[in-house]
Amino acid sequence: MIKFKNISLLILLCCSPLFVLAQNAAVVTVSGEVLTPLELKREDLTAFKPLSHKVKDREGKEHEFKGVALIEVLEKAGVTTGAKLRGENLAKLVLIQAADGYEVVYSLPEIDPEFTSNVVLLVTEKDGAPLPAGEGPFRIIAPQDKKQARWIREVRSIKVLFAKD
Amino acid sequence: MKRSAQIRTGPVHRGHKFLNVRWLILSIFVVCFLISGLRFADNKAEPYPLVYPANFGGRINVPSNNPTTREGVALGRKLFYEKKLSADNSMSCGTCHRQKLAFTDGLAFSVGVDKSLTSRNSMSLVNLLWVRNFFWDGRSASLEDQAVFPMTNEHEMGQSLETSVRKLQQTPGYREMFRKAFGEGDIDADKIRKALAQFERTLISADSPYDRYLAGTYQPTPQELRGMNLFMDAPAPERQVRGANCGHCHGGPKTFKELFHNNGLDAEPADSGREVVSRQAEDKGRFRVPTLRNIALTAPYMHDGRFGTLDEVLDHYNEHIRDSPTLSSFLKGVSNEKGGRTLMLTSGEKADILAFLNMLTDTTFINNPAFSDPD
Numbered sequence: 001m002i003k004f005k006n007i008s009l010l011i012l013l014c015c016s017p018l019f020v021l022a023q024n025a026a027v028v029t030v031s032g033e034v035l036t037p038l039e040l041k042r043e044d045l046t047a048f049k050p051l052s053h054k055v056k057d058r059e060g061k062e063h064e065f066k067g068v069a070l071i072e073v074l075e076k077a078g079v080t081t082g083a084k085l086r087g088e089n090l091a092k093l094v095l096i097q098a099a100d101g102y103e104v105v106y107s108l109p110e111i112d113p114e115f116t117s118n119v120v121l122l123v124t125e126k127d128g129a130p131l132p133a134g135e136g137p138f139r140i141i142a143p144q145d146k147k148q149a150r151w152i153r154e155v156r157s158i159k160v161l162f163a164k165d
Numbered sequence: 166m167k168r169s170a171q172i173r174t175g176p177v178h179r180g181h182k183f184l185n186v187r188w189l190i191l192s193i194f195v196v197c198f199l200i201s202g203l204r205f206a207d208n209k210a211e212p213y214p215l216v217y218p219a220n221f222g223g224r225i226n227v228p229s230n231n232p233t234t235r236e237g238v239a240l241g242r243k244l245f246y247e248k249k250l251s252a253d254n255s256m257s258c259g260t261c262h263r264q265k266l267a268f269t270d271g272l273a274f275s276v277g278v279d280k281s282l283t284s285r286n287s288m289s290l291v292n293l294l295w296v297r298n299f300f301w302d303g304r305s306a307s308l309e310d311q312a313v314f315p316m317t318n319e320h321e322m323g324q325s326l327e328t329s330v331r332k333l334q335q336t337p338g339y340r341e342m343f344r345k346a347f348g349e350g351d352i353d354a355d356k357i358r359k360a361l362a363q364f365e366r367t368l369i370s371a372d373s374p375y376d377r378y379l380a381g382t383y384q385p386t387p388q389e390l391r392g393m394n395l396f397m398d399a400p401a402p403e404r405q406v407r408g409a410n411c412g413h414c415h416g417g418p419k420t421f422k423e424l425f426h427n428n429g430l431d432a433e434p435a436d437s438g439r440e441v442v443s444r445q446a447e448d449k450g451r452f453r454v455p456t457l458r459n460i461a462l463t464a465p466y467m468h469d470g471r472f473g474t475l476d477e478v479l480d481h482y483n484e485h486i487r488d489s490p491t492l493s494s495f496l497k498g499v500s501n502e503k504g505g506r507t508l509m510l511t512s513g514e515k516a517d518i519l520a521f522l523n524m525l526t527d528t529t530f531i532n533n534p535a536f537s538d539p540d
Contacts, residue, residue: 024444099447100493101298101424133447134494153494154447 028122028138032159033092035078042124042137048072051121053141065141067123070094070158071111079160081112091163096140099154106142106150108160118144122155210234210346213363215294218371220379220418225294228307231359233366236346239539241364243342244357246538249332251322252278258315258322258361261287264536267459267527268368273470277320284320284436286470289463291370291456291530297423301452301468304442308362316357326354333357370458370530378524379418385524392521395514400501407501409482409510409518414454414495420525421456426493428452429486430467438468449491461526475522479515483508 030038048068056062075081080089085108094106109115121141124131131139131153138155145151213233215225227233244250246259261275261283262268268290274282285301298304299311315321316329333339333352343352346360375393377383385393397416398408414424425439427450434450442448452468466472472481484507486496501509510518530536 026445026447099443099445100426100451101303101422133490134492134497 026137028155028158030073030077030158030160032095032161033079034074034160036076038073038077040073042130045073045122045124048076051119053121053123053143055141055143063127065121065123065139066125066128067121067139067141070120070122070140071113073122073158074108074111074160077160079108081108082114085109085112085114088162092160093163095157095159095161096152096155097157097159098152099156102152102154104140104150104152116144118142210236210348213238213367215366215369217294217369218376218380218418221292221295221371222419226297226307227294227366228309231309231362233363234346236342237360237363238367240342240346241360241362242536243539244361245364246540247333249336250316250324250329250357252324252328256322258312259538261315261321262290264531264533265462267291267370267462267531269463271464273465275321277318278323279319281320285468286465288453289456289459290365290368291458292419292421293368294366295419295421295423298453302439302442303425303453308365309358312358312361312365326357329357330354368530368536370527372529373458373527374524375420375521376418376527386520388517388520389524391514392517392519393524395510395518396521400499400508402501402503402505407510407514409508409514410495410499411457411482411518414493415457419456420458422454424454425451426454426495427489427491428454428467428482429488429492429496430469430471430481432487432489434489436468447491450489451491457522458525459527459530461523462531475519476515479510479518483510483515 025041027039027041030040045068049072050066051069052064052066054062054064071081074094080092089108092108094108094111095103096106097103106120110118111120113119121143123139123141124137126132126135131137135153140150140152140155142150211234213235215227215233231237244258245262246257248254248257248260250257256278261270261272263270270287273286274284275287276282288301293299293308298306299308300314305311305314313326317323317325330352333343339352343356343360344350347356374383374385374389378385395407395409395411397412398406399410399413400406400408414422414426416422425448427434427438431450437449439448439451440446460466461475464473464475466475466478472478482496486492486507488497498506499508500506
């Protein structure tokens with residue numbers, strides 16, 4: 001029995017470098033001014049209410065994006081939303097970073113339903129399929145933005161930060 | 166200190182007003198004297214002003230534990246050109262980062278102390294103040310961290326920091342320079358890194374013809390202007406707009422954005438680039454989008470120095486993009502012709518873009534005596 005244990009331990013130890021070198025699953029992290037930092041995989045988003053949004057591309061072809069409301073994700077992380085979005089919390093911003101280094105910022109009231117009827121989405125699907133490489137697995141869709149520069153693709157990190165003066 | 170002194174001696178009763186004012190003046194003198202005394206004892210290094218145009222933006226990176234000082238920069242400059250930091254005293258940072266070549270070495274791969282080649286092309290050192298992730302794969306988060314790699318890597322300068330510290334301790338002049346830069350205490354590895362980082366932060370290039378054009382003091386030639394427009398614009402054949410869209414990743418007054426992309430060099434990249442750092446499959450073949458400042462001086466090009474000339478680089482983006490799962494989406498299906506599969510710029514347009522790229526050469530920067538070997 002002891003011998004067995006030793007062997008399995010040995011195997012485990014030998015394999016551990018493989019685990020270290022193994023590729024990480026694609027996740028989006030939520031960190032910064034949060035109560036609970038999150039690390040979400042695509043499938044973790046099924047815990048939130050599904051939403052969709054239809055967009056016409058440059059050629060006039062319609063695409064349907066599916067995902068969840070970004071505010072729900074922020075609430076899960078314990079960000080100061082809703083009734084707590086007052087006082088100094090109004091000086092917080094949401095910095096969203098992509099795999100290629102691209103970054104955009106939203107303010108909390110731009111996302112919070114008590115301030116706006118616009119819904120900023122964190123989407124994972126386009127036309128019934130997972131977002132393709134270079135766009136997914138996570139993307140932001142902000143229908144209220146005429147220019148799509150903040151519809152950031154390949155989202156890796158969402159940070160809630162205080163604006164520094 | 167001054168404030169608490171004021172509170173303690175501040176006028177409370179009308180009758181003592183005159184006396185209190187005298188006390189206040191005296192206490193201010195005492196405080197000033199004490200402060201000046203402290204300054205002396207600390208031998209505080211003098212702040213080094215980092216001057217740059219407002220349109221470069223203020224998102225600069227200077228760690229709070231390593232402020233840039235005149236003494237620190239002077240030491241960093243000396244260390245940058247110090248060959249004793251290499252195993253056989255043959256190389257300094259300046260060997261692979263030559264000022265005349267905008268701090269590159271003109272080689273595809275550099276030769277280290279062990280006579281072997283580095284795995285990637287020596288990068289231009291310029292406007293590092295704005296960079297947040299260093300190296301071609303962005304693996305290092307600060308200049309202080311970055312400096313360790315080339316100094317200790319066996320295929321580069323190949324010497325442990327402990328050995329470097331010992332050699333500097335035995336070299337006349339260094340103890341005094343370190344003391345002036347960092348106060349009392351002996352030479353150590355941390356101070357070597359910090360001094361090098363301070364010097365590198367001063368390598369600001371902001372006087373190319375393009376900078377002067379943005380400042381309104383240079384009138385570009387018609388060809389340069391055509392090249393500038395092609396560089397900045399995305400092609401839109403449906404609106405008769407021709408462009409190369411270079412600015413999408415290389416735009417802005419610094420011609421640098423902190424981005425990592427697979428620019429279609431290979432269908433199967435031999436060097437997986439940023440994937441090694443992030444361990445994410447989506448990052449395979451992604452490398453830093455480098456600054457284009459002084460680009461005419463920094464041949465050969467790409468992380469592996471595969472292109473000897475800028476003409477070859479333009480040909481690559483125009484005609485030879487290789488598709489792969491991680492190819493940048495900004496390089497896919499972009500063409501100046503309706504239904505075109507490649508960029509389809511004319512040779513005249515390529516010449517125009519080349520004229521604009523030559524506008525990014527900053528001769529003030531490559532001749533600035535403050536950046537040269539002090540010895």
